[in-house]
Amino acid sequence: MKPPPFGYHRARDVAGATALVAELGEDAKFLAGGQSLIPMMNFRLARPAHLVDIARLGELSFLRRDDDRLHVGALTTHHEVESAPDRSVRGFEVVREAMRWIGHLPIRTRGTAGGSLAHGDATAEWCLLAVLLDAEIVTASPRGSRVIPAGEAFLGFFTTLLEPDELIVEVVFPKPAPHAALTEFAERRGDFAIVAAAVDLDVAGGRVTGGRVVLGGVAPVPLRVPAAEALLGAGERADAELFAACGRAAAEAVDPPDGPGPGADYRRSLVRALVARACEEALAR
Ligand SMILES: Cc1cc2nc3c(=O)[nH]c(=O)nc-3n(C[C@H](O)[C@H](O)[C@H](O)COP(=O)(O)OP(=O)(O)OC[C@H]3O[C@@H](n4cnc5c(N)ncnc54)[C@H](O)[C@@H]3O)c2cc1C
Known part of the structure; x- marks a missing residue:
């Protein structure tokens, strides 16, 4: 099954990606791992006229500790988290363990943390983890950056607080949750x-x-x-x-x-x- 026709644009950096989506208007969408958006287009549940591909923005792919906090870049794949070494997820083992529940390995190697949070499925592991651990969702848009508490991010069925031109940059888990x-x-x-x-x-x-x-x-x-x-x-x-x-x-x-x-x-x-x-x-x- 093929998606309806769309314009393809490859982003070079975060500022360029958000500026382009803002310019193209509500018919444009970011494309990350494509594991939710492309099936939706194939089934004609979404018909964006333009896709702005962010998948090569390497600066959004990271898993980093800073003191007690765990930072996960928006383009970090489910599988990268699933296979993270012990030292980088110590105290946050629940995040790593939860990844094994997501789809199958080919989906986990392409699907991303940011894409899952933006998609806003109420059964998605990333969304549950974000609310459970009081995560902060950090975004960028042409109006600057903002921090959205996960508890306020999900508004309804596949609906989030994100503006159409607002890109998730990272999700930050504020403190370890050993139990x-x-x-x-x-x-x-x-x-x-x-x-x-x-x-x-x-x-x-x-x-x-x-x-x-x-x-x-x-x-x-x-x-x-x-x-x-x-x-x-x-x-x-x-x-x-x-x-x-x-x-x-x-x-x-x-x-x-x-x-x-x-x-x-x-x-x-x-x-x-x-x-x-x-x-x-x-x-x-
Ligand atoms: C067969 C199958 C089984 C699956 N099972 C599960 C499961 O059990 N649990 C689960 O959680 N998921 C599951 N998924 C979905 C998968 O986890 C996706 O990877 C995830 O939902 C979306 O991530 P993505 O990177 O592929 O995003 P995409 O599909 O590229 O994008 C999804 C949406 O998010 C937007 N978007 C993407 N990145 C950003 C960003 N950084 N900032 C703002 N907006 C952004 C896009 O514009 C689009 O609207 C499954 C998928 C398939 C095909």
Whole structure:
């Protein structure tokens, strides 16, 4: 299947890319790994008149530590993160581990962190991780740069706060999360998750003193679950009983879509099981 005709432009630098998309108007789109945009064009779900190819902007491809922070360049591929050495992701192992859930290897070797965040799929691992770990999404546009807190970035079904000519430059994870985990369920290996659960626990002296729970596949955006987070903040012993209660609280709190595909009750039962499992994995890390 082929995409509809489009004009192709190769960007030389970030400023040139954003200026060109601004000049070409709303019918122009950035092209990164092409693993979401090209299939959408092939299926006629998107018909941009112009693509501005940013894939060769090498300055946007990096994985860097600075003190406690982890910086991931927008063009860093899922596979580059998946195969990062221990020292560069220490404390952020959840980010590296989550990559294995994304599609298949050929998709992970082309698809990028920035492309995934910009695409804004509510089950995408990058979007869940960004909300879970309070990441900052750094962008550039002809109006300058800005920092978007991940918690404010996702507005609705495949809709983000990004302006059409605003390019994600990097995503910054502000502090290590040694007790965090992401797990999910899909019908087949490599498919998008039906439901995904990500958990970040604060653990001290065998007790859970706080935590964050983020779900994919139950709402148009990655969803935090305050009812489950409240349980994690109560200082209870870190054990299977607490984690099962957390799963139940999350399942009761969500209002997932009732099809097409898996129904609401099925998604709720996945939430119950996956939140508990993510808590166990986060504690064991
Ligand atoms: C079969 C299949 C299975 C997949 N399974 C999963 C999965 O399980 N989990 C998952 O998360 N993803 C999955 N994906 C999608 C994949 O992760 C994509 O790589 C990702 O969604 C988009 O990244 P990209 O670099 O390919 O972006 P592109 O497809 O090039 O672009 C996607 C969108 O983002 C915009 N964009 C790209 N880069 C930037 C930037 N730096 N700044 C601003 N806008 C930008 C583009 O204009 C476009 O609108 C799957 C894809 C396929 C084909």
